[in-house]
Amino acid sequence: MLYVKNLEKSYQSGNKSYPVLKGIDLTVAQQEFVAVMGPSGSGKSTLLNCISCYIPFENGTIRLGGQELKGLDEESLARIRNEKLGFVFQDFMLLDGLTVRENILVPRIIQGSVSKDAKALADKLLSLFGIEHIAHKYPAEISGGERQRTAVARSLINQPLIILADEPTGNLDSKSSLAVINAFENAKEHLNATIFMVTHDSYAASFCDRVILLKDGKVYNTLEKKEDRSHFQDRLLASIKEMSTES
Numbered sequence: 079m080l081y082v083k084n085l086e087k088s089y090q091s092g093n094k095s096y097p098v099l100k101g102i103d104l105t106v107a108q109q110e111f112v113a114v115m116g117p118s119g120s121g122k123s124t125l126l127n128c129i130s131c132y133i134p135f136e137n138g139t140i141r142l143g144g145q146e147l148k149g150l151d152e153e154s155l156a157r158i159r160n161e162k163l164g165f166v167f168q169d170f171m172l173l174d175g176l177t178v179r180e181n182i183l184v185p186r187i188i189q190g191s192v193s194k195d196a197k198a199l200a201d202k203l204l205s206l207f208g209i210e211h212i213a214h215k216y217p218a219e220i221s222g223g224e225r226q227r228t229a230v231a232r233s234l235i236n237q238p239l240i241i242l243a244d245e246p247t248g249n250l251d252s253k254s255s256l257a258v259i260n261a262f263e264n265a266k267e268h269l270n271a272t273i274f275m276v277t278h279d280s281y282a283a284s285f286c287d288r289v290i291l292l293k294d295g296k297v298y299n300t301l302e303k304k305e306d307r308s309h310f311q312d313r314l315l316a317s318i319k320e321m322s323t324e325s
């Protein structure tokens with residue numbers, strides 16, 4: 079589904095170049111729920127933005143559903159963004175003047191038409207994520223967890239190849255975080271969704287099938303969940319501790 083090989087990205091400042099991603103290799107399979115963790119500044123958002131077609135990268139390969147990103151023009155990249163990717167951000171990014179149900183349909187409205195099928199999928203998502211009772215409320219009238227579940231539903235309305243989420247639980251209390259993680263799990267189970275999530279929260283990450291640890295722009299370790307959630311979280315925390323004590 080997602081294939082990243084030897085990805086390198088630097089930022090320029092004056093005539094200096096600061097390497098941020100220094101040869102990242104990773105893959106995400108269809109219907110996998112994968113988290114990326116790592117210290118602040120390790121390049122997590124930069125990695126996500128490269129995969130999102132938001133920023134260019136110098137070296138390496140990114141393939142999404144078999145399609146290579148390098149060499150595509152702006153128009154093709156915009157089409158991939160709109161049709162093949164779903165996004166969930168830390169601060170929801172909902173439109174205040176639209177209801178929950180209308181917000182979920184926004185990506186279809188942008189494409190020019192809202193079909194019967196799209197409306198049916200919106201209603202299915204509302205029910206799957208337990209937010210049908212607030213379908214006609216506005217973002218200001220609902221909780222943070224409900225806003226983020228609305229954003230997850232919106233990210234799925236185009237049936238994307240993959241959902242890219244940057245700190246989706248970053249602004250939520252633990253109960254709301256769990257509701258959002260459950261929404262991802264439901265999307266995976268019932269809609270075959272594939273999710274790639276950046277998080278600093280080991281609790282949220284412990285629900286994933288696999289966790290990729292990033293350090294200084296490289297993959298430090300990849301942990302696959304083979305045990306129950308709470309033991310996986312313990313193993314995760316041990317690996318993060320080891321990563322932070324190694325220089």
Ligand code: ADP
Nearest residue numbers: 089090098116117118119120121122123124125
């Ligand atoms: P993370 O999400 O893991 O905290 P980022 O990918 O946001 O890390 O940032 C990695 C490094 O790249 C940091 O040192 C940050 O200061 C730098 N950086 C991020 N975005 C830019 C930018 N647009 N221009 C220059 N430097 C940037």
Ligand code: MG
Nearest residue numbers: 122123124244
């Ligand atoms: Mg970040």
